[in-house]
Amino acid sequence: MFEIRNNTQTQNSKDETKLSLNLKGQKLFINVEREDAQFNEVLNLKSYSMYKVFQTDNEPIYFVDVNRITSLFRLPRKDYKQLPNDSGYIFSIKTGMISDSVRDILIDNKDIKKENIKIISDMPYNQSDLDFKLKLAMQDKTLLDYFSLSANGQEYKADSAGNNIDGDFDKPIIPLYTDGKSNLPFAEFVIQKYLRRFEAPLNRDIDNDEVTVESSAGLVNTRRAYMQNGITKFRLYPFGYEGKIKIKIGRRWYENLNEYNLILGGA
Numbered sequence: 718m719f720e721i722r723n724n725t726q727t728q729n730s731k732d733e734t735k736l737s738l739n740l741k742g743q744k745l746f747i748n749v750e751r752e753d754a755q756f757n758e759v760l761n762l763k764s765y766s767m768y769k770v771f772q773t774d775n776e777p778i779y780f781v782d783v784n785r786i787t788s789l790f791r792l793p794r795k796d797y798k799q800l801p802n803d804s805g806y807i808f809s810i811k812t813g814m815i816s817d818s819v820r821d822i823l824i825d826n827k828d829i830k831k832e833n834i835k836i837i838s839d840m841p842y843n844q845s846d847l848d849f850k851l852k853l854a855m856q857d858k859t860l861l862d863y864f865s866l867s868a869n870g871q872e873y874k875a876d877s878a879g880n881n882i883d884g885d886f887d888k889p890i891i892p893l894y895t896d897g898k899s900n901l902p903f904a905e906f907v908i909q910k911y912l913r914r915f916e917a918p919l920n921r922d923i924d925n926d927e928v929t930v931e932s933s934a935g936l937v938n939t940r941r942a943y944m945q946n947g948i949t950k951f952r953l954y955p956f957g958y959e960g961k962i963k964i965k966i967g968r969r970w971y972e973n974l975n976e977y978n979l980i981l982g983g984a
Contacts, residue, residue, distance in 0.1 A: 718813075718820075718822065718823075719820065719838060719840055720822070720823050720842065721824045721826055721831075721834070721842065721843075721845075722823070722825050722845050722846070723844060723846055723847065724825075724827050724846075724848070724849040725846045725847065725849075726850055727827070727829065732751075732830070733752070733830075733833060734749065734750065734807070734829050734833060735751075735833045735834075736750075736826070736835070737750075737834075737835045737837075738836050738837070738838075739836075739837040740837070740840065742839065743761060743762045743815055743816075743817075744760065744762065745760040745762055745810070745822075746758075746759055746760075747759075749807065754772065754778050755778070756772075756778035760810070763812065764812060764813070764816075765813060765861055765862075765968060765970070766782070766783075766970075767782075767784060767809065768780065768782055768783060768809065768810040769781045769783055769808070770806065770808055771806045771807065772807055806827060807826075807828045808826045808827055808829065809824070809825045810824050811823040811824075811825070812860060813862065818923060819923060820840060827849055861913075861974060862912055862913060863910075863911045863913065863915055864910055864928065864966040864975050865909045865911060865915065865975075866907070866908060866964065867907040867908075868890045868904055868906045869891060869893065869904075871885060871888065871890075872909070873886065874915050875975055876914070876975065876976070877974055877975060877976055878976065879963070879976040879978050882915065886978065887980065889959075889981065889982030890904050891904070891982045892954075892955055892982075901954050901956070903952040903954045904952070904981070905950060905951075905953075906950065906951055906952075906953060907948065907949075907950050908928055908930075908942065908944070908949050908950070908951070908966060909947060909948055910944060910948070918947065920946045920947040920948065922946060924946055925943070925944050926947075927941055927942075927943055928942045928944060928966060928968060929941055929965075929966070929967045929968060929969070930942055930951050930964070931964065931967075932953055932962065932964050932965075933963040933964070934960075934962045934981065935953050935955040935956055935962070935981070936953070936954045937951050937952065937953050937954075938951055938952040939951050953981075959981055959983050961979075961981075962978075962979050962980070962981045963978055963979075964976075964979060
């Protein structure tokens with residue numbers, strides 16, 4: 718999927734900024750030309766990432782890897798200060814899965830008239846119109862894939878805010894297994910990758926994601942689990958704890974994609 722969404726509010730603008738995009742494999746060649754500035758970038762596309770191109774008064778056009786704002790130490794201060802109101806960004810690039818066989822790319826064009834955009838692509842693409850006066854969050858077309866959680870033969874689905882989508886969240890999860898070395902009881906959880914917001918399970922040979930795991934109680938045997946064909950497992954050792962528990966599943970940069978509010982029963 719390769720889509721460009723153009724802002725309907727800029728189509729009558731007198732600004733004649735020109736944008737050229739050339740997609741070749743996993744590289745996106747970007748050229749922006751303004752009367753007083755020019756910008757070139759070769760972007761090596763990475764999965765589940767976001768990038769923005771900015772220009773503000775008295776500043777040259779510059780490029781920001783938005784993922785890196787999770788730490789001030791990973792981003793130049795001038796870039797970080799520009800991000801809160803986004804007033805100076807020209808367009809943004811979001812990616813979903815990026816591989817040799819799958820490329821999910823969404824470009825939100827905020828400031829450039831669509832007739833001034835030139836696109837060369839080795840894959841089909843489409844353009845659509847969007848009113849950027851409305852909050853983009855309300856019109857978001859997420860490219861992030863979700864993760865379900867299973868235990869005791871029950872699959873659970875929830876969003877990043879902990880809202881339950883599917884599964885019996887009131888039924889306690891029982892630690893059914895015992896560690897052979899320490900004799901400690903544990904519950905085994907299975908993580909399944911899904912397309913977008915649980916549209917369909919993903920078990921392709923490219924779905925070998927690194928997944929982060931966080932638990933509010935007990936101890937998980939790994940904070941980073943590695944998928945094989947869209948599936949991975951982890952153990953939760955409760956150490957006698959019984960009651961409400963929160964488990965967060967995510968990925969690097971997005972550590973709370975799915976939040977599960979569950980109940981842990983006794984062994």
